[in-house]
Amino acid sequence: MSATSPDTGTPYPPVSVVMPVRHEEHHLREAVGSVLAQDYPGEMEVVVAVGPGRDRTREVADAMAAEDPRILVVDNPSGRTPDGLNAAIAASHHGVVVRMDGHGALSEGYVRRAVEVLEETGAANVGGVMLAEGVGDLQQAVAVAMRSPFGIGAARFHVGGGAGPADTVYLGVFRREWLDRVGGYDTTFTRAQDWELNHRIRESGGTVWFTPDLTVTYRPRASLGDLARQFYTTGQWRRQVVRAHPGTLNLRYLAPPVATALVAGGAVGGLLWRPLWALPLGYAVAATLGGAWIARDQRPGVVARMPAVVATMHLTWGAGFLRGTGAPRRSR
Secondary structure, three states, X not given: OOOEOOOOOOEOOOEEEEEEEOOOOOOHHHHHHHXXXXXXXXXXXXXXXEOOOOOOHHHHHHHHHHHOOOEEEEXXXXXXXXXXXXXXXXXXXXXXXXXXXXXXXXXXXXXXXXXXXXXXXXXXXXXXXXXXXXXXXXXXXXXXXXXXXXXXXXXXXXXXXXXXXXXXXXXXXXXXXXXXXXXXXXXXXXXXXXXXXXXXXXXXXXXXXXXXXXXXXXXXXXXXXXXXXXXXXXXXXXXXXXXXXXXXXXXXXXXXXXXXXXXXXXXXXXXXXXXHHHHHHHHHHHHXXXXXXXXXXXXHHHHHHHHHHHHHHHHHHHHHHHHOOOOOOOOO
């Protein structure tokens, strides 16, 4: 028999943890292990949707499923995140759905506390902090930037803050009825599908709730090339969110593309009129000083890498937003 919640006196409901994964051979055991190690008093299953890839992710997933009957492995033929999420949700069985990635680790007590907050607030979705942590100097510099408003903006799931309604949260713990009500993840969104789903939940009258009680450790990209590709495509798909939902556009989204346009325009225009070079030079100074400030308590190797990391995040996100995706304007 399941334990009961101390706040409501009702049994903890069974939960399904869904994970879309691809090329996660080296992280999958840590991610799934952080789920299975939860002290959750109710029934729990883990559904891993594996996309095609060049590494041993499928073998690792199948081996874990053979070791623990709580793990179910399903196929995600397209390899795309929204398809994998929908496939895992379709194969799951329970009324509370916990969204998880193969590149992170849940904090201790995460599932228990998330279910309690769902009950306390009546929210459709609850989530917490994406706690970026790096290993080497470059990865740690990326982590520092991702935890700072200067690096990635002021969203509470990046920088923390008080509990309450939010536009979006990291990953999320959902009432299944709300996923069914809004039709699940929109498969036209290769990226930004979490933000877009939470927007539709809010538009339908549901509450998305942020609480700093929940943290998920996230391992950032470990090279500038990987970071640039990640942020470029993220910017592209955030532009698609704005195309599909024009009312979501705000000044925070416009800052990176404006900065990118000014830096690029100044660099090219300076060939004709040298004072325009003040624009890219001014940005370089700002990135250097701002990066040094947010990394002031880090080791010297991290501080030295901050200007390149900050500039990569800002300018590739901005370039992706300006370029867009060419995807259909309407979401389902």
